[in-house]
Each structure stands twice: as C-alpha cells, then as structure tokens.
Amino acid sequence: MLKDRIYYQNAYKKTFKARINGNGVDSEGRPYVLLSNTAFYPTGGGQPHDTGTIEGVRVIDVEEVDGEVRHFLSEELHSKKDVEGAIDWERRFDHMQQHTGQHILTAAFVGLFGFQTISFHLGKGLVSIDLDIEDVTAEQLTAAEKLANEIILENRPVETKWVTEDELSQFSLRKQLAVTDEIRLVIIPDFDFNGCGGTHPSSTGQVGLLKIISTEKQKRKVRVHFACGGRVLQQLHWKHEELSAASKLLSAPEDGVSNAIERLLTSHHTLEKSLEKAKEDLLSFEMKNLLINKNGSIVKASFTDRTVQELQKLARMIVAEDDSAIALFVAESEDRLQFVAARGVSAGTSMKLISAKVLPLLHGKGGGNDAFVQGGGERTMASEELLSVMENTISN
Template sequence: MLKERLYYIDSYCKTFTTRVVKESLDNMGNWNVVLENTAFYPTGGGQPHDMGLLNGIQVTNVEEIDGEIYHTVAERLDPTGEVEGVIDWGRRFDHMQQHAGQHILTAAFVELFGFPTVSFHLGKELCSIDIDVEDVSAEQLEAAESLANEIVLRNLPIETKWVTETELDQYSLRKNVAVTDEIRLVIIPEYDYNGCGGTHPSSTGQVSAIKILSTEKQKRKVRVYFACGGRVLQQLQRKNYFLAEASQQLSAPEDSVNTAITKLLETNRTLEKALDEAREALLSFEAKDLLLNKERGIVKAVFKGRTVKELQKLARLLVAEADDVIVLLVAETEDRLQFVAARGAAVEMSMKQVSASALLAINGKGGGNDAFVQGGGERTMAGEELMNKMLVSFNLDI
C-alpha cells in the first residue's frame, strides 16, 4: 500500500535497511532494483526523485512503474542479503522546502485573488507555478508573497492524512483530487487542504522563506518563478555577486548601479546612432566608387565577411544613383555565399533569372522580384566563380 512506503511514514527518514525483491537490466545497460520497501521518493507530482546510496552504490534515478518503485543504480547490487539505503538528505530537504513553499504560495494566490494554480515544476535552481489568469500585477505578486511568508513565520503544522473518497467532503480542498483509492491530503490547518503525494516538512517554519523572482506569459496563463528555503539565500548571494561586479565595472556605488546603467545605455544609443550614420556615409561613398568602375552597364563586386543586409543597402544606393545599371554583389564567408542582384528603373531585364542560376549553384534559398533579389547557400565555390555564373545567366562575361 502507498501509505506503507517509508517516505510517507517518515519524510525525515535518512537511512533504512531492506532487501532486493527484483532486479533487471534495461536496454541502456543500467541495473534497476525493486526493494521490499524504500525511503527513496520517485519522480512524481512535479517533484524530482531522491538520490543517495544503496550499499554504497549511487542511485541515479527512482521512478514508479505499475505500482513498483524502480531504483536505477550505477552498478549491480548483490541481490542477496540486506541492503542499506542512505538518502541524499540535502536534496530531499530542499525538495521538501520547495514543495511545501509551493503549497503555501499557491494557497495565497487563491485566498487573496482566486487565482488557481494549474501546474508546478520543481527545477534545479528555481521553482515555478502556472496560475490560471492572463495577467498579474506587481502589487498582487507582492501581496501573495507577503501572505505566504506570514504563514511561514507562523510556523503552522503541516499534517498528512490518508482518507477515502467518501471522506473528502469533510475538507475544503483547493482542487479536486485525481486519485480515488488511497488519497493523501497535505494539510496546513485553517489555511490549505490539498491532495498531494510529495514530501513536506512538519511545519511551515521549516520552509524558512519564499521569494517570487520573476514572471512570464504562458499562452493565457502566467508562470511565476520563485525560490524557497536555502534557495532564497543562494539567489541572494548570486544576485549580490553580480551587483558587486556591476558596481565595480561601472565605478558606481551599489545603490547607484541602476542610474549608471541608464547613463551607459543612453551613451551607447548615441554612439550606435553615430556609427550607423557613419556606415551609411561610407556606403554612399562606396557606391559612388563602384559606379566609376561599371562595365557595360554592370556594377559587380565580391566581398569577404559582409552581411547580406549591407549588400542590400549598397545595391539600393547604387540603383538609386544610376537608373540604367545592373548590380551584382557577392559576399563570402568560410562556409557560406550570399548575393544580391538589382536593376535600375530604366533596365527591363528581370533579376529572377540571375537568382535562379546562383541559387542552383550554391544549393541555396532566396527571394525577391524582377527588380531586386537576394539569396544565400553553401560555399560550393569561390565568390568570384559565383559572380561569373551570375554574369553567364545574362549572357555576359565581364
């Protein structure tokens, strides 16, 4: 029965002895064992599995399959005799703090605003809940966090109770339970009643603290990222480290980092604008220089390391400057070729024929219209060779 599993009898159980009742080798070459009883919690309900040791051998995964708990071990266990299990307590207690914190935070959203939680994820660094609402304000987040931490500080008991389906009406459950046989309730008296199969501390005070860190939209829901217990301190240390680094690099006191960043961003925007203007001026000069070297009405050039965006700008400047020219530009990198072909307003020839020829030669993709095309593909040849193929498509050889 579920209620007889050691992690349900005592979530603080760190060591236990048992025997192997079944072993198997999976198709990945991993040994899996089923024990007479176990304190290892299997993955489920948003909570990751426990880790630890069986007879000194590392347990790497724990999962429940058809009512049996399989422990994946780093090497084969001796299937005879007693087995000593040791739970990775740091991992287990962290999960207990996060899961209980989730219950408390979820209940706070429901109690204050009627926002139900529809999913929970306990990650390696952060936890998240998805609340069934399209938007949540900063004031609502602050209020929910404040109420949650008030419940933590009250150090209320966290109780577990096994009930039958007919007994459920006695409790004000936050949501309907998904099981009908052995039903386990996790209860914070007068605050939260919830069907749950996870492990939890015996009181809210052991959660220590709950901190909401950020939110993001998830379709028509809001995902709330948070941390509990020891993870709050870890996040504080991490953020303090980055703040100190930023303070040093900006030569600004920590409480003025935001102002310094704002000034830096303003300066950066000014510089970027000036740089864009300089680039446009250089492209204009480059276009005039290329026009001086046109041959038989064609301006052509092969570049190294230029972006297709630069080629497009240059081509547009050229056909704006001279409406009787055809422009063929190629850019090559270590593994890619890109091209642009354009015509002036006085030219009737379609650029699509040069595009088709070029794309075929480089196994590429592109697009455009009769007046302007661009594309790119594999570097199957040198840039000059691609240029020659583009010229041949016009029956030209310059």
C-alpha cells in the first residue's frame, strides 16, 4: 500500500534497508531495480524524484510504473538481495521546502482573493504556480506573500492523514480530488486542507522563507514564479552579485544603480538621435554628389555590404530632388546581390521592366510598382554587371 512506503512513513529517513524484488531494463536501455520498500520518492504531483545511491550505485531517476517504483541506476547493480539505500538529503529537503511553500502560497491566494491554482511546477531554480485568472496586481502579490510568510513564521504543524472517500466530507478541502482510493491529505491547521502525494516537513517554519520573484501571462492565466528556503538565499546571492557587477560598471553605489541606468538610457537616446541625424546628413551629401555625376537622367552606383534600407532611402531622396532622374543601385554581400530602382515623377519608364529582367537572372524575389522596385537573389554576376543589365533594360 502507498501509506506503507518509507517516504510516507518518515520523510526524514535518509538511509534504509530493503530487499531487491526484481530488476530490469527499460526501452531506453536504463537499468532499474525494484525494492521491497523504498525511501526514494518517484516523480509525481509536480514534485521531482529523489536521487541518491543503492549499495553505492547512483540512483538517477525514480518512476512509478504500473504500481511499482522503478529505481533507475547509473549502472547495473550486481548485489545480494538485501541492500542499503541512501537518499540525497539536500535535494529531498529542498523539495520538501518548495512543495510546502507552494501549498502555503496557493492557500494564501485562495483565502485572500479566491484565486485557484491550476498547475504547479517545481523546477531546478524556481517554483511556479499557474493561477486561474487573467491578471494579478502588485498589491495582491504582496499581500499573498505576506500572509504566506506569516504562516511560515508561526511554525504551524504540517500534518498528513490517510482517509477514505466517505471521510472527505469532514474536511474543507481547497479543491476537488481526482483520486478515490488511498487518499492522503496534507493539513496546515486552520489554514489549508489539500490532497497531496508529495513529501513535506513536519512544520511550516522549516520552509524558512518564501519570496515571489516574478509573474508572466500564460494563455489567459498568470504564472507566479517564487522560491522558498535555501533557494531564497541562492536568489539573493545571485541578485547581489549582479547588482554589485552593475554598480562597478556604472561607477555608482548599489542603491543608485537604477538612477545611473536611467541617466545612461537618456544619454543613449540622445546619441541615437544625433547618430540618425548624422546619417541623414551623410545620405543628403551622398545624394547631391551622385546627382552631380549622373549620366543623363540615370544615377547609378554599386556598394558593398550596404543595407537595402539605405539604398531605398537614397534612391527616394534622389528622385525627390530631381523628378526626372532614375536611380539604379546594387548592393553586394558575400553570397547575395540586392538592387533598388526608382524613377522621378517626370521619368516615363516603368521600373517593373527592371525587376522582370533582373530577378530571373538572380534566381531571386522582389516587388514594387512602376515608380519603385526592389529585390535580391543569388550572386550570379558581379555588381557592376548587374548595374549594366539594369541600365540597358531601360535604355533599349
């Protein structure tokens, strides 16, 4: 029976003895053993599996398959029938802290605002719950976190109780249960009654501390990321290192980092505007220089590693300055050619003639209208050769 498993009898048991009842290899080639009883918790209910050793061989995964707990090993175990197992206590206790913290935070959201939790994930760095709401305010997050930490600080007992389906009516459960046999309740008196198959500490005080880290929208739900116990210290250490590094880079005290970043962003935006104006001035100068050296009505040039957006802007500046001009530009990169062709309002030639001629030669794609076309494709010829094809197309 489930209730007889060691991890339910005593979640604090770090070593145990058992008999090997069987072994096997799964479809992925992973060897496993079956034990007469086990302290290793198998993955389930949002809580990851335990790790540890059996007779010194690493237990890398634990899964329940068809009612039997499979202990997957790093190598095959050749041993006597009676073996000793040892769980990774640091991992187990971390999971106990995080899982109980989830119960407390979930109950806080329900008790304060009626927000139900619809899923729970215990990850390596953070824990998350999905609330069945579309939005949550900063004030609501603060209130739920405050209540959760009050429950932790009160060091209330965390009780477990096995009940039958008929006995459920005696308890004010937080949510409906999916199971109907071997029902295990986890109870924080006068605060939370919930069906759960995970491992938990004996009191809320052992959760240590709970901190909400962030939230995100998830398909009309809100995902709340948080950490408990030792993970809060890990988060604090990491954030302190990041803040300290930012403080040094900005030559600002840690409590002045946000102000220093704001000043830096303001300076950056000013520089961006200045750079954009300088680019416009350079394009204007380039436009005038090209018009001075035009051949009849045609202004043509080839460039290396020039963006097509710059070519578009330059071509439009030219035909706006001289409505009789036709601008033909080509930009080449390592393996690609791109072109732009534009005409002024007084020029009668359709630029579609150019794209119709050039695109098949480049095995390329493009588009536009009678006044302006653009496109690009493979580098099947030199840029100067492509310019000549474009010019000849409208000259003939």
